[in-house]
Amino acid sequence: TDLHTSIDKFQFNNVFMNASGVRCYTKDELDELAQSDAGTLVTKSATQTKRLGNPSPRYAPLELGSINSMGLPNEGLEYYLDYALDFQKAHPEKPIFLSVAGLSMEENLAMAHTIENSDFNGLVEFNLSCPNVPGKPQTGYDFDRTQEVLTNLFDFFTKPAGVKLPPYFDLAQFDQMATILNQFPLKFVNSINSLGNGLMIDPETDTALIKPKGGFGGIGGAYAKPIALANVRAFAQRLDPKIQLIGTGGVTNGRDAYDLILAGASLVQVGTLLQEEGTVAFTRLTRELRAVMQTKGYNAISDFRGQLKVLS
């Protein structure tokens, strides 16, 4: 069994990669991802200039996942673009993802112009779903703004791109969002980002676990699995087949990854598990996914991608 997969013209030798924001802030972290069994990597969502993000504690592991309110700390777009340009020279066989998360439409368009005018030849992930910048509502939950941002973007942007979406919980929202996304030359939709604005409590002190926003933060890990599966499946059923799915959320073992692929995912991103286990998680996930595929008699990802059955 092999785990190679593709998005558009880009080939990957393994279906697993990191979720943006996890172990991908610095060159050293990115290099460690590149040296792991992951098929590729994505950089931390960038803003135009370096950000320190929210005050700590801003991340906490939970019994069934994690809570984070990092606040978009990052080294700034130039840092990650420089990394990407060096990387593609050294590893032409491994296309990577550059994630951007402008805090305004103007910032997103300015960063898109910078990337468009560069020699970057990988894929760009426009993060429309950061839940943790105080005072900044998620673009992904504002359909008019999403339509506006994508319209202005694709007026000039020609490099391969996709969007990172928040979880939706209503079928009418899947319909509305898919109708918007189908209007644009997107190569992929990455679903889901963390479950926005969760809250967890320290039992010793009756205090919110993390500091920012009175303890409100995005929830990841096993808590997110059923929502991630539904979002990937809903968009796979609604999007133009030219737009492929990246599945993110709740991957703790090979079977969780298998399920996201059944739902329609062409790549599987790992967040909380990677944060807690380290890049060795990719070695275990690869072994476990191969084992599930063997049991089911599948040799390739394309044998079962999107083949979720329903009861008739």
Ligand SMILES: O=C(O)c1[nH]c(=O)[nH]c(=O)c1Cl
């Ligand atoms: O707080 C963050 O940096 C953050 N945290 C998330 O869980 N998702 C995001 O997209 C971002 Cl940008």
